[in-house]
Amino acid sequence: MIVAEQKPIAEIAGYLDGHKRVLVLGCGTCVTVCLAGGERETAQIASVLRLSGNGREILENTIERQCDAEFFDAVADQAAGCDAILSLACGAGAQMVARVFPEKPVYPALNTKFMGTNDGAGEWSENCLACGDCKLGVFGGICPVTRCSKSLANGPCGGSADGRCEVDPQNIECGWQLIHDRLKALGKLDALSEIAAPRDWSKTHSGGPRRLSREDVAGL
């Protein structure tokens, strides 16, 4: 899922300076699951903003997905009556709000962090950089592009010690130690003797913002 966290309330309040009627809009998908921008968090932020006074009217609602235009009908009337929208979606969702309501200023309430997994209560970690050329099959199901701090392709640098990455030993495991251990357990350590060629970064954002067009589903 996409993992996000709320911005400091002071930053959010700063955006809303001068606005009289604001729609606080939650998102029912990823950010609901990671407890950053769902119905509950939308209600919390709306309450805080109401308590801060300023004579500002605060409306609130949560739609199923802000990254898809088809879910916005339910809030069209509320949006029309507001002079700003505070989006509790990820960056993609907030941009869709701006696209659907081109005449309304849209402000983000969240910082979008990464694509990752839930590692237990209150813990999430980054696992995928959407490089567009998945090699998990070669590396034992552990991604060197994401899990190595330097995205190295041919093994660990000298900064791997006791399974930790020197960039932040407390919080970051050495991705290459993980790859090594997993391939060893699978009896596939030989795979690491192969020299991995330079990556084709044009499949990442280095090639510009990416698009996906599929004719097979275009008419559905």
Next chain:
Amino acid sequence: MWRGCERPAASDVSDRSDSPLERSAIAMSEEKQSKSGSRLERKLAAGGFAVTAELGPPKSADADLIRNKAALLKDWVDAVNITDNQTAIVRVSSIGTGKLVHDMGLEPIIQVTCRDRNRLAIQADLLGAYLMGIRNVLCLTGDHQVFGNHPTARYVFDLDSVQLIAMVRDMRDRKVFACGDEIRNSKKAGIKEPRLFIGGAANPFGDPFEFRATRLEKKVRAGADFVQTQCIYDMERFDRWMKEVRARGLHRKCAILAGVTPLKSVGMARYMRDQVAGVTVPDCYVQRMAEASDPKAEGIAICVEQIRRLRAIEGVAGVHIMAIEWEEKVPEIVERAGLGTGG
């Protein structure tokens, strides 16, 4: 013995001719025979025990500091590493510093990291470095920028160090850029490739230990002519690593230069032991530094002992002395270790 060249070259061209023109012709023909025209390459190819050192460029546009350091090292080492924004702190570029050093008659080994430049920038810089007379390059991953003075910078890591070695090898031996294009200015122009002697780093002490020799093997297969190791204090672990290196025959394809760093104080010994990933310092050295009445002299004595021991290990082709901000001690270390190259 390691043989990197087509044939062993004479150690000193000037011994064989008095005429400058003839000397130059011989030098050119030797350059064709060798991979790069590097003096370090010639020394290793002839079976000599190589001595390299490290020269960290200054954090300011201070040419005198570079020249002073180079003057200290000039007559004592075969070549000197010029670091590339070491520990991710901005300094004079390795190529700029290398040019100054080269002009003083000290042979530079230009470090190139993957952190700050992509494949376009690195290839362009290597072409420029070659034109300025530089003949050795050391291909490194690079320290992460969080350790330096610009921790909010964006990193590059377009290539990793193995891929960088292969790219420089392909530029030299296949005469092509990373994209596959021939290194020529136009279809009608001749190929003019940069011919560099290619080095890499090896860390016998990083984890996972059993992968370390495999990683060196990848660098050798990618085209590393020599490697310099992380600084060695743990002789036992280095011995084990060298056994693996010899078992794979890597020391015959690639010159292994063993890295040493003289300890200056017990504080430094503890710091290296506890804080630097990929470096292990056995307690016996920490204790010796703690008990010494003159810790600096003890640090030099330990370093000299280490070099003598390293030299005796089969497959060690030279020593790389990293006297961090202590370049003035290199001549003493070289002399006391019995490695004087002329003085």
